Each structure stands twice: as structure tokens, then as C-alpha cells.
Amino acid sequence: MRYASDKVNLIVNEISWISEIYTMFCREYPWSSGSKSLRNLTHRNVKIRTGRKNEVTETHTVPDFSNIDQILKLYMPEDGDNLDDCSIGDDIKDIEILMKEQTSTKVIDEVEDIGEIICSYVHFLWEEEFDASKEKALSWSMPCAELIDDLKLQYGNCDGVFYDENNEIAAFDSSLSGQHAGLVIRKELLDSFLEKRNLRFVWFVNASKEIHLPDGSIGEYSDWSGLLSYENGNVTGEIYINANE
Known part of the structure; x- marks a missing residue:
């Protein structure tokens, strides 16, 4: 009460x-x-x-897309190129998506256990x-x-x-x-x-x-x-x- x-x-x-x-x-x-x-x-x-x-702080493991520009260059055609003529080079195999820790903070309601x-x-x-x-x-x-x-x-x-x-x-x-x-x-x-x-x-x-x-x-x-x-x-x-x- x-x-x-x-x-x-x-x-x-x-x-x-x-x-x-x-x-x-x-x-x-x-x-x-x-x-x-x-x-x-x-x-x-x-x-x-x-x-x-x-206030709760949480840490999650998420993909690291910091090298996304390098990947886009391999996948995306340059200006004026025909999409059908584009191919993906073998060097795409050398690109590795790494994981990183990301911390976020949020506000939640406090609760109390009152039993059964x-x-x-x-x-x-x-x-x-x-x-x-x-x-x-x-x-x-x-x-x-x-x-x-x-x-x-x-x-x-x-x-x-x-x-x-x-x-x-x-x-x-x-x-x-x-x-x-x-x-x-x-x-x-x-x-x-x-x-x-x-x-x-x-x-x-x-x-x-x-x-x-x-x-x-x-x-x-x-x-x-x-x-x-x-x-x-x-x-x-x-x-x-x-x-x-």
C-alpha cells in the first residue's frame, strides 16, 4: 500500500x-x-x-562494421559500370567481420518482489x-x-x-x-x-x-x-x- x-x-x-x-x-x-x-x-x-x-548499463557483443567502406568498394560498381558486368574479387575472402563490445545505458522502472x-x-x-x-x-x-x-x-x-x-x-x-x-x-x-x-x-x-x-x-x-x-x-x-x- x-x-x-x-x-x-x-x-x-x-x-x-x-x-x-x-x-x-x-x-x-x-x-x-x-x-x-x-x-x-x-x-x-x-x-x-x-x-x-x-539507470542500467549493459554491454553487448555486436559486429564491428568499421571496415564497411572496404567491403562496399568490392561489392558496389563504380559510376558508369553495369551491374551485370561487376564481379567480386577473391580478395573479399580476406575480409573478416570482427566483433566488438558496445555499452549502452537505459532507464528502467524499479520493481519489488511481493511474493506469490x-x-x-x-x-x-x-x-x-x-x-x-x-x-x-x-x-x-x-x-x-x-x-x-x-x-x-x-x-x-x-x-x-x-x-x-x-x-x-x-x-x-x-x-x-x-x-x-x-x-x-x-x-x-x-x-x-x-x-x-x-x-x-x-x-x-x-x-x-x-x-x-x-x-x-x-x-x-x-x-x-x-x-x-x-x-x-x-x-x-x-x-x-x-x-x-
Whole structure:
């Protein structure tokens, strides 16, 4: 939270990447043997930006073309010569391209390792088929394997909707009801899961706002980031304009 208080864009690729399942039927996840290789996709060690910059110097080995003029004289015809009449002399074999070390300096974002996180959901994708079983690709979000295991969630009649042991709706992708608010889960079930696993639930936020002109170009824009934390039934944190804009 200390970097968020400095209004830093925290997000790197490891955080924003969502696991996608497209090689199996949705109701095979996460119980089938084919899911074993997929279960750990939601676990990852991640780093966040600190807002500070570091200057890094790197040394690379690159070809030395300092004798390029000599090579061009052997390959290129002189003024007035016909290209078809040109030939390469045997002395080209004596020219050797040497290697040299080249040093460059660049500025990179400083990052800090925050350890392992569990992404709370996976994205299921059933791509378009050609057997007339459906007209377009289908997709929805599902709870991660840990939530399904610990809360003993079960599939119901509708894909993308999960039920608890009392046959009550426990979690579902809100896009299935036209709300597009992402995966939702009953609060008491989430609280139970977090307490059992001794975890904290957080949202990393990254978004942009744009003002489009009549010709379609972007007149103004702003990049937004943020960190929201859920603990003891309360959500704290803020969404802010990146300080480094």
C-alpha cells in the first residue's frame, strides 16, 4: 500500500495476465486429470513498480562494421559500370567481420518482489466451432481451483454458475446476466476462504480515460492506477491518476 500512496502505476505483466482455459470442457475443471497442469496457472510470483527509476548499463557483443567502406568498394560498381558486368574479387575472402563490445545505458522502472499471489478466477473460452453447435465463441469467468475446492462449489444447470453445498448460488460471471461486473461471489463464502487460507483480497487497477474529437482522434487522455484492499468486510484504497504522467 505504501507505493499506492505515492500514486504509482503498480502493475506489471505478471499481475495483469489472466489464466485462460481453452483446451478442455468447462465442467472438467478443476477435477479431471487433465486439469492438473492448469491448476497452478493461477499461482505466480509477481513484482510491482515502486515509482523509482534506475539507470542500467549493459554491454553487448555486436559486429564491428568499421571496415564497411572496404567491403562496399568490392561489392558496389563504380559510376558508369553495369551491374551485370561487376564481379567480386577473391580478395573479399580476406575480409573478416570482427566483433566488438558496445555499452549502452537505459532507464528502467524499479520493481519489488511481493511474493506469490493467487488469481481469484480463470477465464474459460470455447472458440467457434464449424459443426453448427453454436454461432460464435463463448466465454466466461470461473472461480480458481482453490475457491472451488475449499468451498466445495458445484456446477448447476447453467454453465458459469456455481452452487454451494446447500444448493444455493455461490458464484457466477455477471456477464451471463448482462451486468458485466466480472466474477461475483457471496461475501460470507469469500470471508470464509480468506480466513482459512490467511489471505488478503486486493484489486490492482489500471485504466485510461480518453476524450475523442469529432474526427476520431484523441484530444486528451489520462492514465489511472490504484490498489483496493478488502479486509474485515471493508474495502480501502483509491484509484488515482498516475503520478508519472
